Amino acid sequence: MTGRRSAEEIGSTPTGPRALPPLGPQRSVPAPEEVDTVLGSGLRVVAVRRPDVPMVELRLRVPFADTSGRDDSAHAAVAEVLATTILSGTSSRSRVGIDDDLAGVGGEIGFSVDPERLSVSGHALADGLDTLLDVLADLVLAATHPDDELARERERLVERIELASAQPSVIARRALQERRYGAHPVTREMPRPEEVTAVTADAVRSLQASALLPGGSVLVLVGDLDPADAVARVEKALAGWSGGRAAPLPALPELRARDLLLVDRPGAVQSQLRLSAPAVGRTDPRYPALQLANLALGGYFSSRLVENLREDKGYTYHASSSLELDPHGAVLAVETDVASEVTGPALLEARYELGRLAVVPPTEDEVESARRYLVGSLLISMTTQAGYASTVAALAAHGLSSSWVREHPARLEAVTTDEVAAAATEFFAPTRFTGVVVADAARTGPGLHALGGVEIP
Secondary structure: OOOOOOHHHHOEEOOEEOOOOOOOOOOOOOOOOEEEEEOOOOOEEEEEEOOOOOEEEEEEEEEEOOOOOOOOOHHHHHHHHHHHHHHHEEOOOEHHHHHHHHHOOOOEEEEEEOOOEEEEEEEEEHHHHHHHHHHHHHHHHHEOOOHHHHHHHHHHHHHHHHHHHOOHHHHHHHHHHHHHHOOOHHHOOOOOHHHHHOOOHHHHHHHHHHHOOOEOOEEEEEEOOOHHHHHHHHHHHOOOOOOOEOEOOOOOOOOOOOOEEEEEOOOOOEEEEEEEEEEOOOOOOOHHHHHHHHHHHHHOOOOHHHHHHHHHOOOOOOEEEEEEEEOOEEEEEEEEEEEHHHHHHHHHHHHHHHHHHHHOOOOHHHHHHHHHHHHHHHHHHOOOHHHHHHHHHHHHHOOOOOHHHHHHHHHHHHOOHHHHHHHHHHHOOHHHOEEEEEEOHHHHHHHHHHHOOEEOO
16 A cells, blocks of 8 residues: 555654654542541541452551660561461461462452561452451451461571571661661661570560550552442451550651761672661652652662663662651662672762762753653552552551642642752762661772771771
């Protein structure tokens, strides 16, 4: 057939490639049907109708921090064993019975724990919501943590921790947390094997009874449901869950700028660089500009850190910067792993990029690219029931409603290049950072000493 043009011809003009049309205005995210309420027990329930598929996603976040004031990891070890063994059985269901009941409604449920909270994630077919809630209530109220199951799971957990503890990234994370926050409970992200070995069944049962409480907790349901009806079902299923308020994480100590700490890892062929500085959280008016400045530095592949350390110098495969959020605010984190012989040069370039961002702020093109990426990522995170449930649960755990995430694209669109420049100057100056370098001190110490700004024990 004659007269048909190729894609190349369609995209071209006699004088060159056809210019792309400007991006259209960002569409607003419609608000779904939702109920957000607090039950008499103190449990906050957020139920959202998203009838994309006949499923329901469940997220439960329970503040589960160590408030004992002890400078040890006993709480972290007991909490890890609790999260590992809670599915072993209840007073009315065996492990197999739990699996069978959930499988009958196309469901799953899982538990995890960190220094701040106990997290539960699950899903089921929409008409299996009652079963999912019944299993959840049974686990929260009547988990037995049988001695034989606990012993087996404790051994498996010790093996996993021993394997993980040998990983350079885990060693670097632990060192960074201790450098930032000392002996604060937030640093106890992974207990040590000997601490897990010492955990008893009585300690696990006692922690569940004393700390797994509804007050201050958040339960999110997203799916093919009627929100008001879903809240009523939650209230009925969890009627027996009462007894007080869950323990929140104590306020973090102030993150102070100081020299990086060299942590010796003899024989290591790679070094882990971890830098961190104070930032601001989601409710601060500077937060959208800070997000865009962070993306320009190292928040995605088209960033300055990646261009310098990976593409130009070839020092690393991966370099990044990110914002770590907590209920008390946020911190900036810059990280990369490099070969031992380029540890000093890589740190020099990372500091250079921080300083360059502060004094040579992101250009209009850099800001616009970061904006498009961030808005797109935010919208993608809300397209599925699972993504929306996780996003709402994360916001609710920080005291925010789902309206924050729907309104945030507009806040990002309103940020000016000058505001991003101001955020870059305020938050990314190299003198604001501390952190660690985990490396073979014998190979890297002299170069780091010459570079300066590194504490070498």
